[in-house]
Amino acid sequence: MLVTAAGAALLGGWAAWRTVRDRPVILRQLIAAAVVEGLLAVQVVVGLVAVARGGGPADGPTFWGYLVTTLFVLPVAAAWAFAERTRWSSVVLLVAALTVVFLQFRVVQVWTGA
Amino acid sequence: MSGATAPGTGAASGPGRALVALYGVLAIAATSRSGVQILRDFDAAPLAYSLSAAAALVYVVATVALARGARRVAWVAVCFEAVGVLVVGTLSLVRPELFPDATVWSGFGIGYGFVPLVLPALGLWWLVRTRDGRPTPDGAVAR
Numbered sequence: 001m002l003v004t005a006a007g008a009a010l011l012g013g014w015a016a017w018r019t020v021r022d023r024p025v026i027l028r029q030l031i032a033a034a035v036v037e038g039l040l041a042v043q044v045v046v047g048l049v050a051v052a053r054g055g056g057p058a059d060g061p062t063f064w065g066y067l068v069t070t071l072f073v074l075p076v077a078a079a080w081a082f083a084e085r086t087r088w089s090s091v092v093l094l095v096a097a098l099t100v101v102f103l104q105f106r107v108v109q110v111w112t113g114a
Numbered sequence: 115m116s117g118a119t120a121p122g123t124g125a126a127s128g129p130g131r132a133l134v135a136l137y138g139v140l141a142i143a144a145t146s147r148s149g150v151q152i153l154r155d156f157d158a159a160p161l162a163y164s165l166s167a168a169a170a171l172v173y174v175v176a177t178v179a180l181a182r183g184a185r186r187v188a189w190v191a192v193c194f195e196a197v198g199v200l201v202v203g204t205l206s207l208v209r210p211e212l213f214p215d216a217t218v219w220s221g222f223g224i225g226y227g228f229v230p231l232v233l234p235a236l237g238l239w240w241l242v243r244t245r246d247g248r249p250t251p252d253g254a255v256a257r
Binding site: 061062065069073077080083084086088089091092095096099102 | 127128129131132135136139142146150227
């Protein structure tokens with residue numbers, strides 16, 4: 001989870017840099033976003049396995065609510081990046097990456113029951 | 115280059131797109147949270163949870179209105195949020211006993227990184243900037 005959050009934070013920093021440079025999102029950023037998305041998918045699998053073994057998150061519905069919502073954030077930003085070829089697609093990717101970072105921290109909190 | 119933008123398409127391009135993205139995130143966050151609060155223990159803080167639900171609904175309305183260029187609806191929704199975050203933010207500090215649990219607007223939106231305080235300002239700024247058919251920075255003409 002920390003790796004995913006760190007990856008999303010790096011992606012956000014990259015998007016912020018391109019925002020400042022007045023550049024739109026590029027394919028390499030979308031590949032990076034896909035890697036983060038893959039890590040999120042791994043979390044879903046790990047979560048499901050934990051539940052199947054009788055463990056799992058302290059607060060199930062909230063955990064799955066956060067995790068499933070997180071899955072949608074980057075694909076939407078990526079779709080917008082194709083439609084919006086200005087620096088504003090970088091802003092959208094930045095917002096999306098920060099959202100993923102925040103949601104990851106909530107996912108960790110909910111998993112541990114903090 | 116967002117050359118596909120037709121006149122009067124609303125905020126779904128250029129800087130407006132970033133605004134819609136922020137609003138969308140907040141709308142989803144507020145709606146999910148208030149849904150969980152109301153379903154789980156509405157009786158714990160009826161006023162706070164009702165306010166959260168109303169706020170969440172208006173964020174959804176504002177997101178859709180901005181995205182589709184329904185400017186009048188957007189004005190009303192964004193103004194409602196601005197007033198809401200200021201009034202409830204102040205009340206939550208002056209009369210905390212009114213709110214046993216936090217709303218999206220408590221402490222001027224501190225639980226959401228002050229995004230609820232900043233967003234209405236950005237929304238109003240965008241609405242003012244794009245009115246009277248003045249072109250937006252990406253060349254689209256607002257209604």
